[in-house]
Amino acid sequence: MTINTAKLESILQNFVTGASDVQGAALVSPDGLPLASSLPGEMDEERVSAMSAAMLSLGERIGSELARGFLDRIFVEGDQGYGILTNCGEYAVLLVLASKAAKQGVLMLEIKRVIPELKAALN
Template sequence: MSNIGSLQGILQNFVVTNPGVEGAAIVTPDGLPLASVLPSQMDEERTAAMSAAMLSLGERIGKELTRGSIDRIFVQGDRGYAVLTSCGEEAMLLTLASAEVKQGVLFLEIKQLSKTVETAMKASPSFSLT
């Protein structure tokens, strides 16, 4: 399996095995998509760019309001959630979930997935973006 294929498989498994999770994407801090399993109406490149913008703004807010380093950026709408978390220094995980999902369970699953993605990227030197 290719490196991107392995990330794609990790995301596919996450979306399929977690009820209420509607999509997920792994993107670079610069807004480039690495892998995604998104709803069909969502554009992968646009979603990745918005994720980078969320990260940049979230980090600035954290700094300006003296909240420290950001653990996650959480957007709640009437139709669900978007959660952006770090997967190490070279990637971020965006998770989309329905409004019915239990937040505590979602955050736990996201934390575990973030570690899995970070480990997979460290294990493959070709993922290095620097």
């Protein structure tokens, strides 16, 4: 698989600037390697990627143990906002960071809309 990093970064940048209350996004491999990102400047892309992969791995195990089926999304809510990990095909996971002001339904819809574009760029 050949990855067009510039195309992926362009898609992520457009998503971050075009979606309301989204503060950053990253595309991460299941191994924890950064594929592309548009994260706030103070965030370490490699560290965020590694933590995302760890959350994904644990989430898959929990989903399996609780008989919830295939893992689609991990949602983390803190007092400063949201972190959402969403499956983006077998080679990537999308991490989206959003402010506390984000409307969850709209945010999920915006994520659902960008996933096919990212998947197409990964193939």
